[in-house]
Amino acid sequence: MNSEMNTNKYLEVFIEEATENLQNLNQALLELENNPEEEVINSIFRIAHTLKGMSATMGFTKMSKLTHRMEDVFQEVRNNKIKLDSDKIDILFNSLDALESYLKNIVNHGFEGEEEYDHIIEALESFKNKKEEFTHVTKEETPFTKEQSQITKLNIYEVDVIKKAYEMNLKTYYITVNLDKGCVLKSARAYIIFQVLEKYSEIIRTEPPVEDIEDEKFEFSFSVLIISKYPAESLHKELMSVAEVESINITELTKENTVLDTENTALISRGAKKQEPKGNNFQSIKTKDSTIKGGIGIKDKYAEKIKANTIKTVRVDIQKLDVLLNLVGELIIQKSRLEELYDGKNQAYQEAVQYLERIITSLHEAIMKVRMVPIETVFNRFPRMVRDLSKKLNKEIELNMSGEETELDRTIIDEIGEPIVHLLRNSIDHGIENPEERLAKGKSRKGHVDLKAYQEGNNVIIEVADDGEGINIEKVKQKAIEKGMVTFDEASNMSKNEVINLLFKPGMSTAKVISDISGRGVGLDVVKTKIESLGGAVEVESEIGVGTRFIIKLPLTLAMIQALLVYVGGERYAIPLGSIMKIVKIKSEEIKLVQKREVIFLNDSIVPLIRLNKVLECPNESENGNIITAVVINKGGKLFALAVDSLIGQQEIVIKNLGKYLAGLKFISGGTILGDGNVALILDINYIAAS
């Protein structure tokens, strides 16, 4: 029972970290295809290795088996025994998919499922067996079995320390620790080794850097450069006494076998016989403030600075942030209540409330900032998706992404992925032409899809643009007539924008061939609905032959909005301020009838008048008298006026949903709690506009 609970506790951590690692793996694989650098291969190896260890610890044997095979493959790649080509990378992607589906099972059911993915494992194993003739993937590199070798590049401080050590007759050792291949908690093991080392010596540097060792970002060996007064043999003995240590290699750096070059801060060791890490310019040092057991005292400000830069973030459960945000919501409600209690006389009271308001506003902003997540988390998966799609469709497509750092509220981030996927698929499937077709049109062989995100005022804009065919207005018209959505006459009178808007209606698809990528005629209307439910809007610009651009506009945050409170039939309703164009007062004789529908004239344009008390079926009649107050709404260029009883005022409101029981209401998008503790409903302007 107890152990099960422990596993559950770790399961969450496992899922979180595995998700992160899989995402990194995805990115690294994409990078690998374009740019097979050694560094990328190393990072994939590390990720596979980490995943293997993690899943094995959690008892997910299938996952661990698969990652083990991947790790093997990359081991061979690193040793230049396997050359990766596009087909092999495909298989690696398949392995990634398999891992993702394991993880999905773990998330949903707590276990990895039954699927073995034998074909993938076999395919991975076949990499090794084939062992194509040796071709180097990355830049040529000299094998490191040479007699003379360069240990590492040292910075000036380190060189300084070593020089002082010479002067003080202390010994400098370069120690490589090889851990047992079966070692699971490598970083813990490394920690113990550091403990031992610190007892007898001063560690000048580690390879890889300490942070990486702590994060298990190393294979089974790491190296340290230390200064000590003890002989190598006793250090060897002490270190070998640590469990799970396979072997220890100690090389003493003496004045004779070492060249200290302060010019380029390089340390050359002659006659060092062991393997050593490749010569990266690591820049991490571990020193104590001043006194050391070995007897040297050097304070290293540089090292401290590096240390200060680590560990400064905290992982927070999003639910905790939701609670915080809700509490701020409550604060706002209580504040409006205090405002209502103001008797108009007590100056100090008013000042206190105003000060409170300022604090609440700052608090709200601070919490909103915490909830903001870079859109990168959504964009991450697109390169892979575009790659797969273009392969499948035999198109050549280059995806350019920008503004990944743009931040949006977590709630929106969670929802926005699906609409963007739709638009990207749309661009790739319908927009971009075949390479041959493109060449014939004088375009570049490769199609381009741009995915851009940026902030504009209180909105975030996401653009999906392609340089493909563009929307064929005539074809859309024809289709709409075929489907009976518009008559021939209506279609011929439609403006370009009106025709494009038809694409967002359910049941429209102009793809010649229905593919399984898009073209089921469900795409764009779903996109529109989703984005509007997030309080945003979507627009299209298209030029035939040149391309199409979808522009999604989203609010930065969801939870709180500015709204106009109005009375309708004696009831209070909130209208989101963003959609209101202006307020007008009209005399009842100014209302005209067009096809039995009431309209008013506004700057010479005809605006339909909607009597809200009728739409909302208010039990009480509105008492308007001769003058009617109307709120003019602009929804995507379409104007309409909502007749209300009277205006209450503008207010920042906290949006609350009406609960699952009332989900799917028409006209109402949510509720808010007013200062007096009562509920006011928020009007769904999109729905009212559509009806």
Add this chain to the structure above:
Amino acid sequence: MVNIYNTKINKDTGVNTNNDKTIKVLSFVLDDQEYGIDINYITTVIENDYSITRVPGTPKFIKGVINLRGDIVPIMELRNKLKLPPVEDTIDTKVIVVDFNEVLLGIKVDKVNEVIEIPKSSFEPLSSISDDENLEYYQGISKVGDKIIILIDIEKIIEI
């Protein structure tokens, strides 16, 4: 606002899970008939003194929504749902707030009585003795002492 217990009923630890042979129900009165709701689904019982906001486009038996400690909760007139004749609210009128799979709903009843423990085996299906049109909303009927209690099927009541 009164909680039926001093503390909220914890659905996880479930007060009445220690004995799976009986079921604890909160009994209430509607049109002189006694009914029961499994207390595991009950969040709280509140007085009928809230101010309610009508929600357009909802069925008649939904009175509207209220602010229950910051949550917006719909209120159902159970008389109306079960097609019983309407009556004036009295001092005894109460709202039982239920939470079924995260669906919050306040159910307005004539009067709330008490929590009673009923052996599960004592429940009989209603269909054998009645052809009430509301049969689908009832889980069973049981005789407790001299009282007859109809157990409400919260899942069915909450279905739209």
